[in-house]
Amino acid sequence: SPRNFFTKRTKELKPALHSAPGWKLFGKVPPRENFQKDSKIIQQEYEARTGRTCKPPPQATRRKNFVFEPLSTTALILEDRPSNLPAKSIEEALRHRQEYDEMVAEAKKREIKEAHKRKRIMKERFKQEENIASAMVIWINEILPNWEGMRTTRRVRELWWQGLPPSVRGKVWSLAVGNELNITHELYEIFLSRAKERWKSFSETNSENDIEDAGVSVADREASLELIKLDISRTFPSFYIFQKGGPYHDLLHSVLGAYTCYRPDVGYVQGMSFIAAVLILNLEEADAFIAFANLLNKPCQLAFFRVDHSMV
Numbered sequence: 001s002p003r004n005f006f007t008k009r010t011k012e013l014k015p016a017l018h019s020a021p022g023w024k025l026f027g028k029v030p031p032r033e034n035f036q037k038d039s040k041i042i043q044q045e046y047e048a049r050t051g052r053t054c055k056p057p058p059q060a061t062r063r064k065n066f067v068f069e070p071l072s073t074t075a076l077i078l079e080d081r082p083s084n085l086p087a088k089s090i091e092e093a094l095r096h097r098q099e100y101d102e103m104v105a106e107a108k109k110r111e112i113k114e115a116h117k118r119k120r121i122m123k124e125r126f127k128q129e130e131n132i133a134s135a136m137v138i139w140i141n142e143i144l145p146n147w148e149g150m151r152t153t154r155r156v157r158e159l160w161w162q163g164l165p166p167s168v169r170g171k172v173w174s175l176a177v178g179n180e181l182n183i184t185h186e187l188y189e190i191f192l193s194r195a196k197e198r199w200k201s202f203s204e205t206n207s208e209n210d211i212e213d214a215g216v217s218v219a220d221r222e223a224s225l226e227l228i229k230l231d232i233s234r235t236f237p238s239f240y241i242f243q244k245g246g247p248y249h250d251l252l253h254s255v256l257g258a259y260t261c262y263r264p265d266v267g268y269v270q271g272m273s274f275i276a277a278v279l280i281l282n283l284e285e286a287d288a289f290i291a292f293a294n295l296l297n298k299p300c301q302l303a304f305f306r307v308d309h310s311m312v
């Protein structure tokens with residue numbers, strides 16, 4: 001009867017409810033059995049289907065718990081093959097040994113070459129340091145005490161072109177630039193105070209847009225003081241020492257501001273910050289200002305920064 005038919009089918013499907021059915025695109029796939037077959041059963045079924053028998057390899061030639069993990073190129077070339085693969089022929093083994101020996105020889109040759117290169121670099125550096133040390137003695141003991149008499153000699157010129165030792169660089173630059181303007185440290189402090197007063201007044205009255213307009217239009221170029229702030233962070237930006245918060249930021253600001261008040265007819269012009277920065281790195285603050293003011297007073301620099309076409 002239909003009743004018995006459905007009842008019987010329900011009973012047959014009950015065990016299948018314990019395992020979730022699979023899925024396919026347009027319907028369910030019948031559930032698969034979850035039990036694991038024993039390896040011997042799988043082997044017997046395979047032999048029954050194919051009629052072949054698989055004999056296990058002899059126990060003597062098998063490696064127990066064999067793991068083939070070459071740890072280097074050497075092991076990869078010279079290691080014997082696993083037992084389940086054909087062994088290397090004599091010719092192949094000899095060829096691998098030859099390849100390995102060539103690789104070792106090439107590596108040793110490269111190491112020797114790099115060692116010679118490092119030795120040569122160290123030798124050149126040591127020689128350069130010796131030259132700097134000997135040049136420093138000549139500059140301190142012979143040239144600087146007799147500067148006026150030796151400054152134009154060929155020997156001084158040749159030593160100069162080889163590079164000034166850092167310990168005497170600032171002193172030589174100050175002597176070479178000179179101080180025709182007779183600027184003193186006290187005069188620097190006076191103009192620095194003037195610059196600080198002007199900065200204070202600008203911060204109280206002007207906005208940044210007004211400052212940029214003033215720097216271009218006002219005849220009194222002290223108004224260009226505020227333009228200095230825009231350029232300091234652009235000075236040797238890869239060094240980071242002139243950025244805001246850096247050790248030379250305020251120093252460069254002071255030197256440029258004092259010069260702008262010292263020469264209001266010139267004011268601050270883009271490009272000045274790089275010259276002042278190089279001087280600051282080698283001279284004290286007031287000495288850097290003195291060298292900077294005298295250097296920019298030379299005819300070539302003065303004509304350039306004043307944009308004086310007839311003088312240029």
